[in-house]
Amino acid sequence: MSHPADLIHLFNGIPFTTRSSVELLRSLDRFQAREDDLLLVSYPKSGTHWLAEIMKHLYLSKVALTSPMELGDISKLDELNNMIAKRIIPTHLSYDMLPRDFKEKKCKVIYIIRNPKDTAVSLYHYYRDNPNLPTIEAWSTYLHMFLHGEVVCGSWFDHVLSWEEHKNETGALFLHYESMKKDPFQSVRRICTYLGINLHENEIHEICKKTSFSEMKNSVEKENSDPNQTVCALTSSKKLVFRKGTVGEWKHYFTNKQNRLFDEMYNRKMHSSSLAKNLHY
Ligand code: A3P
Secondary structure, three states, rough: OOOOOOOOEEEOEEEEOOOOOHHHHHHHHHHHOOOEEEEEEEEOOOOOOHHHHHHHHHHOOHOOOOOEEEEOOOOOHHHHHHOOOEEEEEEOOOHHHHHHHHHHOOOEEEEEOOOHHHHHHHHHHHHHHOOOOOOOOOHHHHHHHHHHOOOOOOOHHHHHHHHHHHHHHHOOEEEHHHHHHHHHHHHHHHHHHHOOOOOHHHHHHHHHHHHOOOHHHHHHHOOOOOOOOOOOOOOOOHHHHHHHOHHHHHHHOOOOOHHHHHHHHHHHHHHOOOOHHHHOO
16 A cells, blocks of 8 residues: 555654654654643554543543633643643654653553453444545555555554553553543543542543543534634544444454454464453454
């Protein structure tokens, strides 16, 4: 698959959309972090918007009103620099590409991970629907690209492993999309514990309700606000983000042979990953 230069370019061998320009990617390492920055890290299509919405509600809740937050896009560095409130920064960068200052200031990190087969299906639809990404016709062509890191943001395996390898230095909280679906209450509670936010059970239930798939999808559809205002450079319209929000959709896409090939690669790459063992894979 070729990468049309007006949509995709390679940086350090990784495909990025041209909205994340070479200048921007080169300037990342000079980025000034703040000690209370919070990073929401994910490989694309792993539930980034869901996590961001939970954070918005957590910080809007009465407990955290003393420290209002703003959601910032790492592809808009000037905007981020000018933010006054606590910054919550979603990013798809791998650990190796993360601006050094975040590491030095030991900023908190929440990493959301999703079964890669469902992630692959979700990204496939995203490629098909998103005018910022090249057109892909066949699922089989796309799946080969996904497995070989030729899709936007590169290899799922490398991304996950880069963050897992440094989990002791970052002290990151790892959340699984599938566990969040199964038990959102526990997941929000884990986030609260990690951030030192003390919420009443009712408030947690309220947040889970407001951030359910149907609530989020409906509110985006009704929204009068700018539909282009999203959490990252990859997204052209928030409306494209909320598709099915389910677990196990991959079963309708993978042939037996594709599944076997995927499993072989998964086992080869992820055999020493403790994250992978808990992935409901
Ligand atoms: P599907 O394409 O499988 O439906 P990201 O925000 O990282 O781009 O991830 C998008 C994926 O997360 C989409 O998956 C989307 O439907 C799903 N998603 C978004 N909000 C969700 C929610 N509140 N609950 C469950 N899944 C959600």
